Amino acid sequence: MFSKNKIKFINSLKKTKYRDEHKLFFAEGEKLADELLKSGIKITNILATKEWLDINSKKINQRKIEIDEITENNLLKISSLSTPNKVFVIAEQPQNVYTTEDISQKLCLLLDDINDPGNLGTIIRIADWFGIQDIFCTPTSVGLYNPKVVQSTMGAICRVRVHYVEFESLINSVKDYPDFSIYGTFLEGNTIYNEPLAKKGFIILGSESHGISDKLKPLITKKLYIPSFPVGEASSESLNISVAAAIVCSEFRRRVISTQNASKP
Amino acid sequence: MFSKNKIKFINSLKKTKYRDEHKLFFAEGEKLADELLKSGIKITNILATKEWLDINSKKINQRKIEIDEITENNLLKISSLSTPNKVFVIAEQPQNVYTTEDISQKLCLLLDDINDPGNLGTIIRIADWFGIQDIFCTPTSVGLYNPKVVQSTMGAICRVRVHYVEFESLINSVKDYPDFSIYGTFLEGNTIYNEPLAKKGFIILGSESHGISDKLKPLITKKLYIPSFPVGEASSESLNISVAAAIVCSEFRRRVISTQNASKP
Numbered sequence: 192m193f194s195k196n197k198i199k200f201i202n203s204l205k206k207t208k209y210r211d212e213h214k215l216f217f218a219e220g221e222k223l224a225d226e227l228l229k230s231g232i233k234i235t236n237i238l239a240t241k242e243w244l245d246i247n248s249k250k251i252n253q254r255k256i257e258i259d260e261i262t263e264n265n266l267l268k269i270s271s272l273s274t275p276n277k278v279f280v281i282a283e284q285p286q287n288v289y290t291t292e293d294i295s296q297k298l299c300l301l302l303d304d305i306n307d308p309g310n311l312g313t314i315i316r317i318a319d320w321f322g323i324q325d326i327f328c329t330p331t332s333v334g335l336y337n338p339k340v341v342q343s344t345m346g347a348i349c350r351v352r353v354h355y356v357e358f359e360s361l362i363n364s365v366k367d368y369p370d371f372s373i374y375g376t377f378l379e380g381n382t383i384y385n386e387p388l389a390k391k392g393f394i395i396l397g398s399e400s401h402g403i404s405d406k407l408k409p410l411i412t413k414k415l416y417i418p419s420f421p422v423g424e425a426s427s428e429s430l431n432i433s434v435a436a437a438i439v440c441s442e443f444r445r446r447v448i449s450t451q452n453a454s455k456p
Numbered sequence: 457m458f459s460k461n462k463i464k465f466i467n468s469l470k471k472t473k474y475r476d477e478h479k480l481f482f483a484e485g486e487k488l489a490d491e492l493l494k495s496g497i498k499i500t501n502i503l504a505t506k507e508w509l510d511i512n513s514k515k516i517n518q519r520k521i522e523i524d525e526i527t528e529n530n531l532l533k534i535s536s537l538s539t540p541n542k543v544f545v546i547a548e549q550p551q552n553v554y555t556t557e558d559i560s561q562k563l564c565l566l567l568d569d570i571n572d573p574g575n576l577g578t579i580i581r582i583a584d585w586f587g588i589q590d591i592f593c594t595p596t597s598v599g600l601y602n603p604k605v606v607q608s609t610m611g612a613i614c615r616v617r618v619h620y621v622e623f624e625s626l627i628n629s630v631k632d633y634p635d636f637s638i639y640g641t642f643l644e645g646n647t648i649y650n651e652p653l654a655k656k657g658f659i660i661l662g663s664e665s666h667g668i669s670d671k672l673k674p675l676i677t678k679k680l681y682i683p684s685f686p687v688g689e690a691s692s693e694s695l696n697i698s699v700a701a702a703i704v705c706s707e708f709r710r711r712v713i714s715t716q717n718a719s720k721p
Contacts, residue, residue, distance in 0.1 A: 309574070313696055316695070316696065316699075317699055320682075320684045320685070320695055321685045322684070322685035322686050322689070345693075382713065384710045384713055384714055385714070385717060418709075418713060419586065419587070420585070420586045420587035420709040420713070421587050424587070428610075430581070430585055430702075431578055434578065434581075434698065437699040438702050438703060438706040441703040442706070445649045445707075447685070448647065448683060448687060449649055449650070451687075
């Protein structure tokens, strides 16, 4: 039943405090609802228009989900979007876990104090595109279940695991694994296009306002730089963190793809 | 004088209609004010706190600019930001012009119906970083002087020229220049990492919701694709247009930089 109490409860989930207390988050719109239904994430509630429910009845029939058919007008009362889109989903926050053994064999992104929710969402989507399964954020970064983060992942939040940890201990736990490098982007780094890049390792990206924090700098073994063009000429002073993430991830994966092509008979 | 009429006039500039009528736009914050003062763009008004004016008096002394010293509180009355930052600048819209001869020798971006102001601003910044001086937008795209576009360029708007034109006639005017290619990003394109990429040409990027429009498709001579990783496995369905722009621009410039390095003695 779509009661006043339910509206109140849903609106409370717009605050970090209540999301964390209930270990819930919400997502809106057809695309995200579809991705959540396909994922292993446990959905507790769906509030949707008759139109959406009619089309998706088969997908939700067999599950223990509380369903409310609501009007577009009532959707407006709970939505955090300026243009609500047919469906509002409440789901349990998945407990993202990792093992040192596992991440020591993979490429992971480490975001040093990322604050902008749109940037975090976009980077999760980039990671998903480039097959990066684990992203680490410092504990003071923007929260994963911030509605703007969730929406801007466009569903990639269902596939990429985001962990909030202290970076020093995280790096110390893997840095001695064989051939494991800690990459970081710096203005005084080496041109990324010419540097050897491995299939595994940590890529640390600094926040736009402060760069990579001083305490992490000594832990970085390979400093990378995305050169502006023409090389050496003045232009914008920096790239947005999600833009840097896109270029760096693309370049790491290009190496693997190019090698695969070169080794074809 | 900071009058009620001035507040009214400034607030009218938040609407496209009045910006275009007066051929003015505004920008906020220290970074953008600094970039505008360094550029050739004609500034008509500066409204700033005493602190900002004291520091920047030398830069503005010799110019015909109407200056108002205003309080942080008054800045709030005119700002379009949630946290106004010391200075508000009104400037004349530069008349961006190009010649076919000039652009036929360069790499340019063509954004097919871009609607999100943050994306356009970010792409202008990416273009600036990678030395792309001209961006073309279809006439129905988001406007260049939309405050969100201006702010998200972080000053790159002072260096990159954005033109609003019909793409078919634009493409037809340059396509027969020698070695001039029309690149476009497509899901069924060739992996960008392996394709020959030139120093000049048009790169067409489609809107996130509709891709490249049907009428432009036949004009594209080289179809490019940014492969997801691992190649062929399902992941996010698409990349955000500014993320795609970043990866494509980086890859075009990498080719030039790598060639330069290879030819060093």
